Amino acid sequence: MAREVLLPRTLDDLWEIFHAEPELHLYAGGTDLLVKLRSQPPLPSGSPSPLVCLERIDGLKGIYEEDGLVCIRACTTHSEIMKDPVIRQHFPVLTKVLSLLGSPHIRNMGTIGGNICTASPAGDTLTPLYTLGASVEARSCDSGRLMPLKSFILGPGSVALQQGEILYGIWIKKDHDFNIHHFEKIGQRKALAIAIASMAALIKLSGEGTIEKIRLAWGSVAPTVAVSHTIEDALTGKPLTENVLRDAMPLVTDALSPIDDVRASAGYRRRVATNLLLRLLQYKDA
Numbered sequence: 001m002a003r004e005v006l007l008p009r010t011l012d013d014l015w016e017i018f019h020a021e022p023e024l025h026l027y028a029g030g031t032d033l034l035v036k037l038r039s040q041p042p043l044p045s046g047s048p049s050p051l052v053c054l055e056r057i058d059g060l061k062g063i064y065e066e067d068g069l070v071c072i073r074a075c076t077t078h079s080e081i082m083k084d085p086v087i088r089q090h091f092p093v094l095t096k097v098l099s100l101l102g103s104p105h106i107r108n109m110g111t112i113g114g115n116i117c118t119a120s121p122a123g124d125t126l127t128p129l130y131t132l133g134a135s136v137e138a139r140s141c142d143s144g145r146l147m148p149l150k151s152f153i154l155g156p157g158s159v160a161l162q163q164g165e166i167l168y169g170i171w172i173k174k175d176h177d178f179n180i181h182h183f184e185k186i187g188q189r190k191a192l193a194i195a196i197a198s199m200a201a202l203i204k205l206s207g208e209g210t211i212e213k214i215r216l217a218w219g220s221v222a223p224t225v226a227v228s229h230t231i232e233d234a235l236t237g238k239p240l241t242e243n244v245l246r247d248a249m250p251l252v253t254d255a256l257s258p259i260d261d262v263r264a265s266a267g268y269r270r271r272v273a274t275n276l277l278l279r280l281l282q283y284k285d286a
């Protein structure tokens with residue numbers, strides 16, 4: 001049985017739909033949800049819950065600045081974010097990630113909110129947003145709340161949205177002092193590949209080559225993004241050298257809890273993700 005698709009144009013229209021249909025299914029670009037629905041068995045007869053498309057709601061699109069923070073509204077597409085001058089200047093790690101996400105078609109359709117709400121361990125936008133300390137804003141018809149992205153992602157496919165809430169936007173502090181923004185993902189091929197392992201890194205490197213501050217996050221190697229203050233503390237204050245990175249590699253191995261799946265074995269993921277730390281050597285003399 002075909003589902004009804006509703007296309008609200010404003011947030012007020014959306015809240016009215018929520019009021020009438022609390023069991024609805026939201027989507028934005030549909031590049032995750034529609035693929036998932038297509039792989040499910042046909043719906044039984046009856047009246048299935050409607051699909052509600054958010055992509056025509058202008059109030060959920062765009063990027064703006066407020067009090068030293070940048071807000072990326074949830075239904076902004078990956079292509080729009082990549083082109084934004086503020087994002088390019090202040091968060092090059094995000095631009096780099098998005099340039100590797102899917103294909104041009106997927107980037108034109110897919111949204112940052114959809115990537116976050118899918119909460120896949122392989123969701124590419126999550127690692128840079130964790131390193132940037134992003135917060136997310138959930139809104140319902142009568143309230144809004146802000147929380148760290150780390151608290152919003154509960155596990156694979158699970159986020160802390162309550163009934164009647166949507167993800168409204170992602171907030172990132174504009175001023176930071178990291179001078180190295182790094183992201184790399186390893187997939188089965190270069191393009192259109194879901195990550196087998198990925199790593200985002202932000203480093204404040206002194207003129208003498210000392211790591212003054214570092215944030216690291218790994219994707220596809222744990223139920224959610226893997227982060228470890230132990231590793232960051234072990235590297236802080238040390239020179240960016242091969243020996244220092246090699247000494248930290250056992251800590252990385254310990255921090256990861258990958259699984260076997262169709263793309264790679266757990267052991268391969270762990271090895272690759274640990275080795276990604278050595279890629280930071282390219283910035284040694286930067």
Ligand SMILES: Cc1cc2nc3c(=O)[nH]c(=O)nc-3n(C[C@H](O)[C@H](O)[C@H](O)COP(=O)(O)OP(=O)(O)OC[C@H]3O[C@@H](n4cnc5c(N)ncnc54)[C@H](O)[C@@H]3O)c2cc1C
Pocket residue numbers: 025026027028029030031032033034035054074075100101102103106109110111112113114115116117118122123124125161165166167168192193194195
């Ligand atoms: C061929 C292909 C290649 C891909 N490659 C990659 C890749 O390389 N890396 C990667 O990370 N992903 C990849 N993806 C997955 C997907 O494109 C991204 O996750 C994309 O960002 C999802 O955004 P969307 O707007 O299409 O989400 P949708 O499918 O519209 O929604 C996904 C989920 O989020 C919820 N949702 C969406 N917006 C909101 C909101 N504002 N508030 C509350 N809930 C919301 C929906 O209810 C749904 O559960 C790929 C997908 C395809 C089909």
